Amino acid sequence: MTHLLDAENLVIDYVLADRRVRALDGASLTLADGETLALVGESGSGKSTLGSAAGRLLPSSAEHRSGDISVAGESLFGLSPARIRQVRRERLGFVFQDPIGALDPTMRIGRQVLLAQGRRADRATIARHLERVRLRDPDRIMRAFPHQLSGGMAQRVAIAMAMAARPRLLVADEPTAALDSQVRQDVLDTVFALAAEAGTGILLLTHDLSSVSRRCGRMAVMYGGRVVEDGPAADVMNAPRHPYTAALARSVPGNAPRGARLEAIPGRPPVLSAGSAGCAFEARCGFAIERCRTERPEATRVDGRTVLCHRAAELARDRALSQRGVTT
């Protein structure tokens, strides 16, 4: 079956003057048409690198070492610059954390939305795009420059632009992180409603577990540049099968306001300079055994999801993950 998005064993490094950072260490992820998937994990786990790779939007310091990523069956790394621009224009939409920075400061909003649509459109069509993201007084907004908008309004414009060409896949990288807590839920609701209407799949990159499990059908958890658990969102969140997911789920403060960032898990995530010899979570995991240090876990199916843990099946049988998880 051809997936809308298919990352297979993707390895990507950032090559800096004095060192090399392995951002993706064999990341695999698929997304079907119209599917909504939350990609979660602590800062530095590789979410943005994987999201950017989905549009080959990586900075020039990024080096593709091995593995592949394709959109609708087309492998992105082999494409000419002209073809990759066409794939982005016709199939992909992107929304990033900083809405004002994503807009051209010198151009009126109306013109930017027109360009994002990729073909000629009259004022009424542009106004409709803005109304669909619940912006009032679209005529005024079309005449405005980005600095005249609030962060929430600018993010709605960025969403209107990303969705104007009805992409097959929307990659949203922390789209609400820079917004006030009152508008976060509204903006997320708008994104999901528009995507559902257009049949657009969503890859939502976020730290905020609490807001995604009820919106996304699937949840994938990243750690050390790999997707370590991937399955139905409610199952992954409520009955994790990877020790890292269990620790992550527990670090969501039960009574914290919606949109609160995750509390840190004891210890630090690794910054890899080469492929991990064993499981990247081993140093922080309360269930680690010798094998975890020396042997990379491969994907196994446990309780309807994919898990990268040597002990996943055994821990699931023992219900161990609901009792304890990380070392402190």
Ligand SMILES: Nc1ncnc2c1ncn2[C@@H]1O[C@H](COP(=O)(O)OP(=O)(O)OP(=O)(O)O)[C@@H](O)[C@H]1O
């Ligand atoms: N442009 C870059 N140059 C060098 N290293 C980078 C660059 N971008 C990311 N990295 C490193 O690559 C690793 C993965 O980072 P990435 O931004 O993909 O993770 P993330 O999960 O999206 O984190 P965050 O939520 O903080 O954005 C980290 O160790 C990060 O420091």
